Amino acid sequence: NAGVMQNPRHLVRRRGQEARLRCSPMKGHSHVYWYRQLPEEGLKFMVYLQKENIIDESGMPKERFSAEFPKEGPSILRIQQVVRGDSAAYFCASSPIGTGASGANVLTFGAGSRLTVL
Amino acid sequence: QKEVEQDPGPLSVPEGAIVSLNCTYSNSAFQYFMWYRQYSRKGPELLMYTYSSGNKEDGRFTAQVDKSSKYISLFIRDSQPSDSATYLCAMSSDTSGSRLTFGEGTQLTVNP
Numbered sequence: 334n335a336g337v338m339q340n341p342r343h344l345v346r347r348r349g350q351e352a353r354l355r356c357s358p359m360k361g362h363s364h365v366y367w368y369r370q371l372p373e374e375g376l377k378f379m380v381y382l383q384k385e386n387i388i389d390e391s392g393m394p395k396e397r398f399s400a401e402f403p404k405e406g407p408s409i410l411r412i413q414q415v416v417r418g419d420s421a422a423y424f425c426a427s428s429p430i431g432t433g434a435s436g437a438n439v440l441t442f443g444a445g446s447r448l449t450v451l
Numbered sequence: 452q453k454e455v456e457q458d459p460g461p462l463s464v465p466e467g468a469i470v471s472l473n474c475t476y477s478n479s480a481f482q483y484f485m486w487y488r489q490y491s492r493k494g495p496e497l498l499m500y501t502y503s504s505g506n507k508e509d510g511r512f513t514a515q516v517d518k519s520s521k522y523i524s525l526f527i528r529d530s531q532p533s534d535s536a537t538y539l540c541a542m543s544s545d546t547s548g549s550r551l552t553f554g555e556g557t558q559l560t561v562n563p
Binding site for chain 1: 541550551556
């Protein structure tokens with residue numbers, strides 16, 4: 334089991350460019366989550382998706398950020414017109430179908446994509 | 452005020468020491484409590500998971516939750532240099548655990 338795969342691991346963009354981060358969940362997992370880790374800060378929730386559906390995007394900035402999880406292929410976090418403040422590590426996590434009160438719905442994290450905006 | 456407070460450290464201990472890591476929180480709706488370990492340049496990996504108040508033990512690790520005090524702890528016995536990492540507490544109020552609120556993380560170094 335390859336785990337949660339994220340790519341690219343490192344991405345450098347100039348201000349105003351677009352960044353696309355990809356995440357392939359663990360085999361058998363249908364839920365994907367994106368978190369952002371800024372320097373000297375903890376992980377912050379951004380968005381929760383299932384195939385073709387955004388379930389919770391309450392942590393996403395209102396502008397320039399979007400996420401999708403298509404029927405086929407990886408989940409993509411897209412940042413348009415990047416600014417220096419977008420420099421961070423972006424982590425994707427996945428989980429199996431929620432087990433509800435019967436047990437934990439544990440998140441498995443990928444190794445992260447580190448975005449640097451020059 | 453942050454929803455979850457965690458002393459960032461750094462914390463440095465000798466090999467074999469007992470390590471105590473703590474978080475406090477303000478949201479009384481939190482019911483699910485987790486500890487993640489994150490090595491440098493890696494993703495967080497789940498160490499311990501507890502529901503509501505109580506203790507949970509797994510090898511050298513013990514997690515404690517005191518909901519009345521809104522306080523959670525992770526104890527590491529017989530600490531090893533390989534335990535050197537950043538430890539993140541996380542919590543959630545819903546059963547799916549989809550939206551985790553993390554502490555800032557405590558950087559731990561265990562010296563041989």
